[in-house]
Amino acid sequence: MAEQVWWWPYAMILVAGWLATDVWRWLGVLLSGRLREDSELLLWVRAVATALVAGVISKLILFPAGALADAPVALRLAAAASGFVAFLVGGQRVVVGVLAAEVVLIGGWLLIGLA
Numbered sequence: 001m002a003e004q005v006w007w008w009p010y011a012m013i014l015v016a017g018w019l020a021t022d023v024w025r026w027l028g029v030l031l032s033g034r035l036r037e038d039s040e041l042l043l044w045v046r047a048v049a050t051a052l053v054a055g056v057i058s059k060l061i062l063f064p065a066g067a068l069a070d071a072p073v074a075l076r077l078a079a080a081a082s083g084f085v086a087f088l089v090g091g092q093r094v095v096v097g098v099l100a101a102e103v104v105l106i107g108g109w110l111l112i113g114l115a
Helices: 008-032 040-062 066-070 073-089 094-112
Strands: none
Touching: 040 073, 073 094
8 A cells, every 4th residue: 555655745745836836926927917016015025025035145144054154254244245235336236246245255265264
């Protein structure tokens, strides 16, 4: 009997993963034509999304896990600040900010001998 249901956990993961993501995507597609870009709802959603991203970035800087925890806080803060400055100077392109922060972080690791 156990041989017949080996696939059940994998099917459940696929269904649960689909339900958790695709349902909201389809709702977004269906409702997007009716929303105004400057509506209160969309402004609230944008504010919540920005707050979530800021929270994740703050957690990565102040309470990192893994190899990033070995880097000093000053280096992590310098990488974040340089990434933000590069983002602003580089025409508000995210890739410019991310690459600048990575260069500072990896360069700092190499300079202090963590790598």
